[in-house]
Amino acid sequence: MKSFTLINPTTLDGALEALVQAMDRRGRSKAALLAGGQDLLTELKEHLAEPEKVVNLKGVPGLATIQVDGALLRIGALASIEAIESHPIIRERAPALAEAAATIASPQIRSVGTIGGNLCQRPRCWYYRLEEAKCIKKGGAECFSYSGRNKYNAIFGGGPSYIVHPSDLATVLTTLDAQVVILSPKGTQTLPIERFFTLPSEGSVLKETVLKPDEIVVEVQVPLDALSQYSAWSKFKERASYDWALSSVCVAVVKDGSTVKRARVTLGGVAPIPWRVPAVEALLVGKSLDEATIAAACEEALRGAEPLSENGYKIPLTKGLLTRVLRSLA
Numbered sequence: 001m002k003s004f005t006l007i008n009p010t011t012l013d014g015a016l017e018a019l020v021q022a023m024d025r026r027g028r029s030k031a032a033l034l035a036g037g038q039d040l041l042t043e044l045k046e047h048l049a050e051p052e053k054v055v056n057l058k059g060v061p062g063l064a065t066i067q068v069d070g071a072l073l074r075i076g077a078l079a080s081i082e083a084i085e086s087h088p089i090i091r092e093r094a095p096a097l098a099e100a101a102a103t104i105a106s107p108q109i110r111s112v113g114t115i116g117g118n119l120c121q122r123p124r125c126w127y128y129r130l131e132e133a134k135c136i137k138k139g140g141a142e143c144f145s146y147s148g149r150n151k152y153n154a155i156f157g158g159g160p161s162y163i164v165h166p167s168d169l170a171t172v173l174t175t176l177d178a179q180v181v182i183l184s185p186k187g188t189q190t191l192p193i194e195r196f197f198t199l200p201s202e203g204s205v206l207k208e209t210v211l212k213p214d215e216i217v218v219e220v221q222v223p224l225d226a227l228s229q230y231s232a233w234s235k236f237k238e239r240a241s242y243d244w245a246l247s248s249v250c251v252a253v254v255k256d257g258s259t260v261k262r263a264r265v266t267l268g269g270v271a272p273i274p275w276r277v278p279a280v281e282a283l284l285v286g287k288s289l290d291e292a293t294i295a296a297a298c299e300e301a302l303r304g305a306e307p308l309s310e311n312g313y314k315i316p317l318t319k320g321l322l323t324r325v326l327r328s329l330a
């Protein structure tokens with residue numbers, strides 16, 4: 001690990017100031033934000049990140065609260081994954097969010113890892129994580145997974161990088177139409193979560209989000225409505241104990257009797273961003289969740305998938321998860 005200066009601001013302004021001061025004239029940052037440290041510390045130890053300054057957010061008060069404000073659930077960026085998993089209102093009114101939180105990592109990691117860090121965590125692709133491999137995510141020329149070992153990589157939205165986004169909370173929050181509140185020196189901005197994540201072909205291939213080096217995620221907002229109420233989640237991981245998703249599915253529906261009036265469907269573990277499938281949402285509207293509809297939804301959800309040499313299994317796996325989730329909502 002390269003040595004760094006640890007900065008412990010006690011206000012958000014102080015944290016912003018530290019980020020701004022750590023930028024060079026070309027807008028490049030020499031700082032990294034620290035929340036629970038469950039990803040950043042590994043990045044530091046493996047020389048994937050070598051900031052000169054680490055700005056510790058944990059001394060900033062008020063960032064870990066979870067509160068219901070009218071019909072809005074407001075989750076502070078430092079709220080732990082464990083707090084989300086066990087929060088009674090989230091369990092009752094946005095069950096998929098609590099269910100997904102419960103499938104993340106281990107109890108120890110959930111008690112320390114935060115929602116802000118979970119959304120901003122870096123990819124788990126082993127070429128990216130291998131210090132010696134200068135892959136495209138680290139400024140190299142190619143994505144080694146494309147012609148190399150790609151069992152865990154993307155079947156949608158890949159190129160020029162084929163990572164999958166590792167955040168389970170992101171998959172659910174996309175389904176629930178959440179917003180990310182971002183603080184920058186220019187003020188506060190509220191962004192639909194779908195605009196927070198970027199495909200490698202759209203933004204910078206070096207990043208997974210639109211976040212700039214002088215910006216901080218301060219809150220995540222989730223509408224508590226009929227959609228969040230009937231939300232469900234399923235995830236398949238290689239190790240039963242703790243692991244990232246090989247594939248995951250989140251669905252939320254509003255029904256009138258047995259007829260679907262509104263639906264949102266997002267796949268996780270299959271693309272560099274949470275992969276929303278509007279064609280499936282449109283297919284579900286006006287139907288009841290019978291077996292024929294579920295089968296058609298599964299076909300539609302995986303239409304256009306482009307598996308690499310070792311990850312074709314994600315197609316039947318994801319169909320299985322979607323079947324399970326739709327049956328649970330039927």
Ligand SMILES: Cc1cc2nc3c(=O)[nH]c(=O)nc-3n(C[C@H](O)[C@H](O)[C@H](O)COP(=O)(O)OP(=O)(O)OC[C@H]3O[C@@H](n4cnc5c(N)ncnc54)[C@H](O)[C@@H]3O)c2cc1C
Nearest residue numbers: 035036037038039040105113114116117118120168217243
């Ligand atoms: C063994 C293991 C298994 C895991 N399994 C899963 C899993 O199954 N599903 C899953 O979703 N995750 C999984 N994770 C990831 C884990 O949930 C994340 O590492 C954790 O949520 C990161 O949160 P943190 O608060 O520790 O972030 P940190 O490690 O402190 O930060 C992570 C990144 O986010 C940035 N950051 C943090 N907070 C902010 C903020 N407020 N604004 C802007 N940038 C910020 C940091 O600069 C850093 O780049 C696993 C991790 C481990 C170690």
